[in-house]
Amino acid sequence: MKPELKLPGIAYGGDYNPEQWPEEVWAEDMRLMREAGVTMVSVGIFSWALLEPAEGEYDFSRMDKILDLLHENGIAADLATPTAAPPAWFFRKYPEALPVDRDGRRLSYGSRQTFCPSSPAYRRAALRITRAIADRYVGHPALAMWHVHNEYGCHNAECYCDTSAEAFRGWLRSRYADLAALNEAWGTTFWSQWYYDWDEILPPRATGAVPNPTHQLDWRRFCSDELLSLYVAERDVLRAAAPSIPATTNFMVMYNFDALDYWRWAPELDVLSNDHYLQSADPESQIDIAISGDLMRSLAGGPWLLMEHSTGAVNWQPVNRAKGPGELRRNALGHVARGADGIAYFQWRAAKAGAEQWHSAMLPHAGTDSRIWRDVVALGADLKALAEVRGSTGVAEVAIVWDWDARWAVELPSQPSEQVRFQDLVRAWYEPLWRAGVAVDFVRPDADLSRYRVVLAPSLYLVDDAGAANLTAFAERGGTLAVGFHSGAVDENCHVRLGGYPGAFREALGVRTDELFPLLPGESVGLSGGGTGTLWSERVRLSGAESIASYTSGPLTGVPAVTRNSLGAGATWYVATLPDPETLAALLDRIRAEAGVAPVRETVPGVEAVLRRGGDADYLFLINHTDAAAEVTVASDATELLTGKQAPGSVTVPAGETVVVREPRGV
Template sequence: MRRRTSPSGFDTAGIRPWNAGIDGLAFGGDYNPEQWPDDVRLEDIELMREAGVNIVSLAIFAWATVEPREGEFDWAWLDTTMDRLHAAGIRVALATATAAAPPWLTRKHPEILPQRSDGTVLHQGSRQTYSIHHPVFRDYAVGMAERVARRYADHPALALWHVDNEIGCHNPRDWSPAAADAFRDWLRERYGDLDDLNEAWGTAFWSQRYGSFDDVLPPRDTTAFGNPTQLLDFDRFNSDALLDYYRDLRDTLREITPHVPTTTNLMAGSHKEMDYFSWADDLDVVANDNYTLAADPDRHLLLSLSADLSRGIAGGDPWILMEHSTSAVNWQSRNRAKQPGEMLRNSLAHVARGSDAVMFFQWRASKAGAEKYHSALVPHAGTDSDLWRDVVALGGAVKALGEVRGSRVVARTALVLDWPAWWACEQDVHPTQVQYPDQVLAWYKALWRLGVTVDVVPPSRDLDGYDLVVVPTLYLVSDADAARVRAAAERGATVLITYFSGIVDENDHIRLGGYPGAYRDLLGVRTEEFFPLQEGESVRVSGASLPGGGLTADLWTEKSTVTDGVEVIAAYDDGPLPGGPAITRRTVPAGGDPGTVSAAAAPVSTAGTAAAAGPGGSAGPGVPAGSAGSAAARSSTGSAWYVATRLSDEGVAHIARRVADEAGVLPSAAVPEGVEVVRRVADGVEFVFAINHTDAEVTVDAGRPAPLSDTDAALAAVVGTDLLTGEDVTSPLTIPAGGVRVVRVPV
């Protein structure tokens, strides 16, 4: 757990580890005893022991049970539950009980209800039916958090404060009067005066200039297109406000229990509304919830992306998987149960990618309420069920992996992701509707299938230490963040940037002089106009180093020219810009030489460059296509690739292999399709997670990969011990269909 001074000024050095008192990895889930009679609660404790549960989240939705009427409190059931859990050796992540307001509160204070952009009031009857901006609600929520903290501050079961729950899941944007007041206050703090606000928002357009902060409203439904920067700032404001709500509750807890760590469960990978990178320093440990989509055959890849993003938010530190599902959920259009072995694979894939916990929603499946069809550790069928037997087996597997705790994932590839760029990219009135996650997912999936482990990082993160940096659709970027990508290439990294990147600054103002704006000099590419393709239209791109017949692309093309020395890897065969560059590569000398690719320099013609480099160019000076070259060569020069169109999956896969090979980040042995191999590293040991998502037996190289050793591991030698079975294993390692192996390999 990171030690630092929190933004609120608290010194966190005295905070104990969240998993103190837990032997190895954490295993458990949300526990809601208030839904059950006492005989069931007693049975719960015995079943938790049987399953190996060592931590539960408690009292998340308990406000109306603890305080059924204002000022009347019933703590007895919670006292008893805390005592029973402690007696059973089970630690508690105790919630503030604020995730759903009790009915008496919204009846007494209807002004705390949130509103939609059209003014519709959202009423009591669900969860999170409150405006976190309203001071009345904040006072009540802080008061409840304080009562919980004072009552259980010294309870021996208390391990961690679970602040609220999935903050912003159902009320991430609010247009209520309280939100409008808070938005104006946020703008005053951000801009200081109206001149700066008017300049940032470009209010000279459409007579929008403001003469008073009191005139500013949240971006409500209006007659035409809204002000883009106003919309962007409203997204920033709401994310900041939700974080500020967390801080209010966290600071209340910390005043009373300065030694107890705090967190809240994020929803990284599935929720657009919160900029979780900006939340990281306020969390003593990062916790995340992840739910797979039953209809998506690539759901295990999306799970991996969410896990890698959680690790990126945590700055590489171990984190907590706070919720996922044992089987089906209740909120998809078709809630299909998980296949045999899928719960184990899902759980250990999170551990492979940095989680020190395997937790679920929830402990016992509810018999009433909106989530009664959501799976749980104890299903409706009870303990005489395959699911329960799988839960007990999973508990044993998690216990067997105890020594993995605290180890870290090592990655040499970074994928840059940014929430403000996401918000700005998906606004209206753009050349075409670009969905920000589209290219994030496309390039992540391609690297996953190559066996390349990826750190998902914000553009503000230092990129030193990464040999491959992928920048998909970073539409909005500041000068400082753009410089970090350039510095990575100048240091010797391979950088790949896709279309619609670097177009605007942090105020959503166009970077003039030609696209791709912030990256124009680095790439040696200058685009005059975008030529988005029509629905159903596609183009072919070809080059000498591409597979026969070239690659297919759609959605996006650009009218571009390139500067001297830029290789045209692929040109358009057809479409609106035949012969124009579609994929380019520029060699970046150590330390950079931006003067040679100035935006003011006269670019050579596309045709001339293509002719000089050949129809597709090559992988680099003296480096054959598909060859990584020597480490020394990579350290002296970097490269900057630009993909100016949306390639098909096959095209992305081809270019991803090219750049991964060039950067030297490919595994030493090919990873079979449908298999993930991820390594966690500690002093003197590596833990190799090999997870087979296919229905056939496979073999993988369990030896140390080339980037982490001087020579390849001897394939026939004993390489380590399978922690799940206790057996010595050799490489290649056999993994049964749908199975998992976790091998301890001495370094």
């Protein structure tokens, strides 16, 4: 059994960095944290230089005072190992630990995560300070959870130095055992890439032409595993010292981060945590919140923690947008709706100096006379009112296949179209379900699919035989499987599956494609029944399936674009283009209706309905993203948790607001 976080209700807080401020500020911090309803803060994340001013010499005086102060004020500590930011003295003594980029340049220290993940010197130093912190604070009453490192891979997911090259070769030896197997897997007869000695193998450094795709894919796998090994090493030190204290590290399940295979990471964490930040350029960033939350809940197999997000603007995008009225609350409760049992921000008090001085915080530069502070205090009261929601989880009958190998592989160079991006396709298919209020889980290709009625694979370019067989068997047993274009094309080694596309799914889908016709930017093709397709088309021939829609323009006029096939007790669909949003929504509505999948609750467009299921009640989150109030039908014995009011039969969700309804359910 993994240790659990033993905090009542929904945890609330953020990164606390009191070392950035004089001690006389700390008392005010405690008073204001109590006012805001803060229950847990992360401490020590970037404090290595202060905790270990010289190698093997420690100064815990400041951290002792901070933890004592937190305990005296009833605030739990998520105590970090500060290993994301080694101090300057470390790099002066061990310059070989600095990372090297693809072009062979050794980078300098002076920011964070400026280390090579394969560096023995870094690993020794990281484990040494982890052990010192564990020994010092293992019995401290404020300690509730260990926060290992911070955002693994955020800035140093890849290092191309000779030390990394040696570690990569060791990883390859473990994977392939001998060079004959590696040469076969990598297809090294192409371009005279055959390897006769392990030492000939290098990371995929900058070269004159396109690197070997399997080489690049294995490199991505290695880099994820190498960082995971660092997490496990630190966690094991902490676990040995305090077996009952859970350990976590903060994932980054958000739109623009793809460095780590979190399916491999998730089993190693006691508590799953995530950092999520909005993209200012996204006009409907609430959809990215939903995707992130659903993926985190799926990785965790239940509730999880939001370890970082922002009260307002961030500081690292081209334009850093402040949040609008009510957006702070909608964002936070949107994460809770999709399984978060804790809400935390970066950071508690906005920094006056340093690289993130223009990043918003719970206590902004303007102080307590600010909208952000009033929203922060109000959110603390909301989370306190939602205490009973803790531990409940989501219930979905639709699953979307998400695989990091497939994501990495489809975005390698020399594809039929560089416009095909995994995350964009997943969002395109997810968005109509979100708008319809349909609950979604994310799954691996080889997952247990027995709880689902519909499984969607919008982008599964790479799939191994076991994954393809598992998805096919799901349909044969009575499920509905829908597959997007360019899926099943290659195996786990990036080798093209011969005999026609879509490769691994050809027989299950009842179609065969002999040639691909990706579309140029801005180009589209008409579809029968109305609508258009963009991004992709292909010459599909029916071999058992029926045509649902065909191309009405372009060189493939009359060729099937969407097909349906009966398979065993179930059905399979193939979508050989990217339909416009309205057409794709109508298609997915048809697919889920045939499978008997209904929305969580009928709402007007723009009102998000999400359900968390507890032991004796359902918790319905209604988030209104529009500028008009909306009426939603609820159970006759429902209660609004945020107000305590009875809600017999219906509730009104004001414009821009959130309502959470408790609906009792017989056990």
